[in-house]
Amino acid sequence: MFANRLFFDISDTQKIEELRNKIFTEYDSNQVGYYSLPIENENLLSDINIWGRKIQNIQNIVVIGVGGSSLGTKALYSMLYHEKKADTPNLYFLENIDPITIKKTLQRIKLEESLFFLVSKSGTTLDTISIAKIVMVHFEIFPNNKCFGKYFAVITDEGSALNKFANEYGLKSFLVPKNVGGRFSVLSAVGIVPLTLCGIDTTKLLRGAAECKNEFFTQKSTTLLKKAIAYTIKGGQNINVLFSYSDIFREFNAWYVQLWAESLGKKKGSKCVGLTPVGLIGAIDQHSFLQLIVEGPKDKSVTFIRVENMSDDMLIPDISLKYIEKADIKKGISAAALLNEQALATMKSIINEGVITDEIAIERADAFHAGYLIYYFELLTSLCGLLLEVDTYSQPGVEIGKKILLDKLGK
């Protein structure tokens, strides 16, 4: 069960219907590929299963990729790590051209036990390819070595430079549909391949995403429409906080931040528009950032995420410590219950201050609900993009720095 309560009301039914029509039109255009990912991936899963049998003895899967090529996968792996199947490989990420992190990761793995996925839609991302070259030299394994294809595979667009490279040297390529943008690609091969190989239940994950799709496009739920309208009302809240209660959501927050910032920050003629995402972890950030939400400018909306039924077998011991009895709590409260009560108390204190607030309560922190969450925030992003009238799926602003860099360092 995925329950989303809005503590605000949007009653303009005409605006709601207009927005619904817009997203249905975008859906029908077939130009935005992520909408269909939850139901089009059966072939991919069987391909992974067949190919996966060949890679016995692999203990480490290493994703070499950045931004949309890594963040979604990392988000789901962290969120679902506690329920991954036993005896499946560990997942590592080489995202940053940072010698300290690269060294640390390479020291932890052996070539014979590892499989590297080069993940890039275009295949020419400078950071990603440079890291791949460092890995090749470190392990002394190069494209014309016989066993290159045993250790390297690619996830990329069909016909991309990286796909051609893979074909030239006999590497396995998993393909991403061209109409699926990088930051909307986690439910394509980009996320599904490494997650499946690392023992995450991706069938259930896709089923969760399909359920969200169904509720929105078939059952025509209005919740997301109302939320998008509330976020884009002129002069409203231009900072959107995601307050997630559990450490397992840390990377999910980071995925949300990149999705939101890169999709909605755009030039619109001579105007600059955009919404600023902030990711917080409860209960930790109650002890700091909350102060700014409660007493600072009312330019923020807050979405709480909490897990109704978390691992419930850890009770707060009913012992009293001399002089610190103030911190004693009622008997029989679990850590999970305390975490939930913290969320509810904080929510109440924020609503009292008039902050635009909503609550997402998921039944369990499992693959089904993770898939639902991913699709939910992708839809919300698309809806806000339609309301802001920007091109949600492009990123012209990040190209300028790349050009400056290539002019200086390129061959």
Place this chain on the structure above:
Amino acid sequence: MFANRLFFDISDTQKIEELRNKIFTEYDSNQVGYYSLPIENENLLSDINIWGRKIQNIQNIVVIGVGGSSLGTKALYSMLYHEKKADTPNLYFLENIDPITIKKTLQRIKLEESLFFLVSKSGTTLDTISIAKIVMVHFEIFPNNKCFGKYFAVITDEGSALNKFANEYGLKSFLVPKNVGGRFSVLSAVGIVPLTLCGIDTTKLLRGAAECKNEFFTQKSTTLLKKAIAYTIKGGQNINVLFSYSDIFREFNAWYVQLWAESLGKKKGSKCVGLTPVGLIGAIDQHSFLQLIVEGPKDKSVTFIRVENMSDDMLIPDISLKYIEKADIKKGISAAALLNEQALATMKSIINEGVITDEIAIERADAFHAGYLIYYFELLTSLCGLLLEVDTYSQPGVEIGKKILLDKLGK
């Protein structure tokens, strides 16, 4: 060397002098204790060294604390991990009342090899004390056990409830000056004790902080004054981005975010003021959030942090991969140099867009520069607080939720 270049100008010398007078007055009042921490800690260091000899065979130091009691320590440990002394204990954190993380951490450590620090200024933080009780039950070690003091110690205010508890059961207490606020406490016992025990060069750390103090208060550098004025000009940039180039700064960003948000988000009569912090990691976030900075609303300032001389022995291999030659770069460029060039190129692209930008280039990612950075951002926070005319050192907004919670769950 710590070089801070501002790419904007503040020429109002009267305002600069007024601000300087204000902070000198605050400094002289002795009410804000963190100002003096870099030079008052010699006794603490010798206390740690003497006491440290007693705790042989300890392999894990575990900090049980949240917010100001953990974030600064975590920031410095992550930033300096690559230069910690050999054969020193590892540092763990139990911050969140999250059963999944608590379980994971407790599974990794054995009681006989571990030392737990209860860190709380007041000593009655509900989350911290609840986690401590879970640890006690997990390892079956309680206050009236003979060897309790072998495994537990506290860091707290003199005379606090936690200090009394420690005295009652014979635990070692390291004390924090009362006039040092939680989020400004990392250079007090809060950070210095666990970091010293874990092999971080805290003498050098404090020397770096003292150097920043000296440049500001004695040599009267105007850089920080100008920066604070630029950030608080009315109608200006109310989102302040810290774009740090290296994964080692991830937790430092988190420390900055809590410091900035909690110090500056305040009610001022009937008005709500505050600045919103955002922490980014380069080069990773060039592939996402950068889009919002370049093309989104011009409500953001950006500070770049980069390390001039990073570990320079990892070269980008001068090999060319068929079909992906576009990603080839000049011969002899190291990963560290590429990371720096990415920062410079991104900085250029942002300045071109008219964003308020400055650059902090530190010579090395070592304890000296880490100490400088900490003190630098603390000073900047104090200066902005003075300009916004708020009480930088209080946090009334986080108390409301705590009260709601205690009303429901307290005994």
